[in-house]
Amino acid sequence: MAKKKQYRIKQGPDIGNVIFRIVLYVWALVILLPLFWMVYTSVKERGEFIADRFKLPQNIWLVNYQTAIMDSAAESSLLQYFGNTFVIVAISTVLMLVMVSVTAYVLGKYRFAGKQLFESFYFAAMLVPSVLVLIPLWFQLRQLGRDLLGSNSAITDNIFTLSLVYAVQALPSYIFLLVGFIRKINDSFIEAALMDGAGETRIFRDIILPQIRPMLVFISLGHIMNVWNEYTMARTFLESESNYTISVGIQSVQNAFTYSFDYGALFACLVLSMIPILILYLLFQKQILSGTDAGEGVKG
């Protein structure tokens, strides 16, 4: 006890402590400043913005949000982009979950000839970021569209294709995460179930799924955020405005808004695009940050 007290006195308020605190508050400011600027500019009247770009707005000008949603200069509205993005996120997440969990189960708990080969195939692509194969993939799918449907963009300019591509490209790293986890599940549960004559559906639902559920939640959260925020691939694949995701849509109205100095409306779009992700982050902060313990597995 006495030792502990001594420890405390020594560590008491000192210069180091103050400096560390200042460092943290300065960085907090660096993060908040541009975001705060974005939020208050989104409710600033156009004339005020032109007069002074950094001054706080005199009054809250919500017309920007109306402009952002209603006549975003483009043919399709922001609401449509939101809808498309929601559909893509939903389809892609469901597909990804089914493919990842079943594949990880098969690789983790089945024994058949050549399994090792399948596994190394999955992990081979982990070494190359998916966006780097974007161009070859795009031409390949355009060719397929030309052969099957007689149109270059029939397959690529499609939100279902994009959902599938997002799901499949996410497979290697998520399978990698999950296989190790599934291997650790005790075989005796499965054996007992097999003795009872349980089919695979029941084994998967009653034994595997309850064990990997937290992992699946973590994977889904990461996937949802990645897909919601993805830009480069969506911009390449989606050609018709009615198919745009929120990122591509905002990029496409950018020029019109900045040309007319309507930065308020542009930033209103950005604020709106951020809200679903921010809600997700607020609700699941613990689960999202839990994955950052990944570094812990690395031992020297």
Next chain:
Amino acid sequence: MSKKLFRKQGGAMAMNASRWRVALLVALPTFLLYVYICIVPMISSVANSVYDWNGYGPKTFIGLSNYINIFKDPLFWEAFWNDIVIVLFKEIIIVTLAVLFAVSMTTAKLHKKETGFFRFLFYIPNILSVILISMVWKYFFESLDGFIHTENGLWVDHPMPLIIFIASWAGIGYYMIVLISAIKNIPKEIYEAADMDGATQFRQLWSITLPEIMPQIRYVIVMVLSGSLAVNMNLILPLTGGQNHTMVMGLYVYSYGTGQLNMVGYAYAAAVVLMAISFVLSLTVNLYLKRKEAQ
């Protein structure tokens, strides 16, 4: 004993009709889709990189000319060096600041609410979309032109420092949290012993904390490195589109592949070069990590 163990494993992992159904109806189609979407494009870019091809019409075999032209193109080298410069500075900034913030978070006597606030806030850039980040910062710096006078504006005269800053800003939060959990895992006894020996706080930081979290610092360095080729491209495409000498390799492939130049064979060859670089990079990094783990 070993025979018994073998039979036991066989019991849980042996195939039966139900298992073959799952494997053939779900796992196999998944695998085929994966091969079609992730593997075939890699192979086809290698196969088509030796042709003069516009993506649609007939192909003319030209051997390694595409590759030779890439290595002769000054724009490719600009892209190559830009990637290296961005990665190098990003490593220095991210590692320094992530360590500094993680140490600050664990050493400063913060109120519990302060800790929660910083953890929440510092991770926010990691959840924002690349479009939001690039647009806010793009117009933020553009607006600063009214205060900082450069000849043609910040984005034209000094785009690279801005890009490096934005890329680091967006990445630090995740790594800081990785390092915080590493610091928290250091046994308290080590510090108590050092305290008894009269070691100063700074001394403790230098000789205990930093050596103890070295594996995680290495992990941060590796992750920044292996993600960079993709991240640089995703950020620069909406920021500058590669204008004003900000070309990077990913964007180089992208512009030849989607532009009006009809040089698809050439774009494929560039993609192969990029995949090779990224492959070698990750392989080296993985081998290095494995060796460290074995030690």
